Amino acid sequence: MERPGPPGACGDRGGTERGLCPQVPELQKGTVRIRQPERVRGIIQALREQGVAKLQVISDFDMTLSRFGCNGRRCPTSHNILDTSRVISEDGKKKLKDLLHYYYPIEIDPNRTLEEKRPLMVEWWTKAHELLVQQKIHKGDIAQIVRESEAMLRDGFKEFFDQLHKNNIPMFIFSAGVGDILEEIIRQANVFYSNVFVVSNYMDFNDDGVLTHFRGPLIHTYNKNNTVLQGTGYFQQLSTRTNIILLGDSMGDLTMADGVPSVENILKIGFLNDKVEERRGKYLDSYDIVLESDETLDVVNGILRYILTET
Ligand SMILES: Nc1ccn([C@@H]2O[C@H](COP(=O)(O)O)[C@@H](O)[C@H]2O)c(=O)n1
Numbered sequence: 489m490e491r492p493g494p495p496g497a498c499g500d501r502g503g504t505e506r507g508l509c510p511q512v513p514e515l516q517k518g519t520v521r522i523r524q525p526e527r528v529r530g531i532i533q534a535l536r537e538q539g540v541a542k543l544q545v546i547s548d549f550d551m552t553l554s555r556f557g558c559n560g561r562r563c564p565t566s567h568n569i570l571d572t573s574r575v576i577s578e579d580g581k582k583k584l585k586d587l588l589h590y591y592y593p594i595e596i597d598p599n600r601t602l603e604e605k606r607p608l609m610v611e612w613w614t615k616a617h618e619l620l621v622q623q624k625i626h627k628g629d630i631a632q633i634v635r636e637s638e639a640m641l642r643d644g645f646k647e648f649f650d651q652l653h654k655n656n657i658p659m660f661i662f663s664a665g666v667g668d669i670l671e672e673i674i675r676q677a678n679v680f681y682s683n684v685f686v687v688s689n690y691m692d693f694n695d696d697g698v699l700t701h702f703r704g705p706l707i708h709t710y711n712k713n714n715t716v717l718q719g720t721g722y723f724q725q726l727s728t729r730t731n732i733i734l735l736g737d738s739m740g741d742l743t744m745a746d747g748v749p750s751v752e753n754i755l756k757i758g759f760l761n762d763k764v765e766e767r768r769g770k771y772l773d774s775y776d777i778v779l780e781s782d783e784t785l786d787v788v789n790g791i792l793r794y795i796l797t798e799t
């Protein structure tokens with residue numbers, strides 16, 4: 489039989505999905521799906537009880553911290569921002585769009601295995617980066633390209649970044665996007681705080697500020713794990729941060745915390761943005777909390793507020 493938690497504990501109404509955690513009312517939103525409410529309740533409670541000093545956040549960027557929908561259309565990813573910008577020739581734009589139309593359905597296909605997808609993702613990223621290098625992009629144009637784009641962070645981003653910063657919680661952004669672009673988005677949103685650390689695909693420029701190549705190792709959707717973090721030492725420095733909130737939008741994001749030593753508790757929150765019906769089952773199997781077509785960080789902010797409130 490389930491033992492009730494201490495007064496005011498998450499789920500002390502019995503732990504049904506409805507009364508999952510009354511102190512986090514955002515979990516009642518219609519966008520929230522949870523396969524194992526008891527498990528989620530237990531993790532949230534443990535994160536709160538064990539305290540802020542043990543917590544770290546690991547997040548994907550594109551379509552997780554950034555929005556999926558923009559005024560009835562798809563928001564651009566960090567790659568798309570560059571691909572569709574004024575510095576790319578018409579021919580370059582067409583080729584990059586063709587790549588997207590060919591490879592994106594493969595990326596999100598629930599019927600293909602990760603083993604099948606991996607080499608195809610390497611192919612996509614490699615071809616796209618080669619095309620971008622041919623465009624002789626100037627470093628000095630990046631800020632303006634981002635300003636002119638439709639890039640948008642999810643609603644509630646300021647509270648999210650602020651809560652983490654004020655509580656000195658390290659936030660690791662692990663992205664297969666373009667590091668220079670996503671950093672600029674966060675900078676222009678005024679939330680690029682000292683607790684934010686990014687690993688992504690960064691561009692290298694020559695002395696004239698012209699893009700010459702992308703720095704390795706190449707990060708694509710399905711190799712976001714320890715293999716591309718060698719030499720960063722990031723997780724090793726945070727060895728006391730054994731409790732994790734992981735945020736992602738892809739099945740590839742589930743391995744982002746693989747390099748963290750001695751994980752005690754991990755809460756995986758997945759944004760299911762596209763092909764919702766088709767992919768729901770797999771997401772519910774893999775993420776503790778699934779947010780369907782939810783353009784906000786409300787649920788994440790609600791959980792953080794509860795975890796960070798002093799008892
Ligand atoms: N040429 C490309 C390659 C990938 N994408 C999309 O970028 C996203 C990966 O970035 P994360 O921050 O989510 O790791 C992924 O959604 C790909 O579809 C692209 O737009 N263009």
Ligand SMILES: [Mg+2]
Pocket residue numbers: 548549550551552736737738
């Ligand atoms: Mg993503």
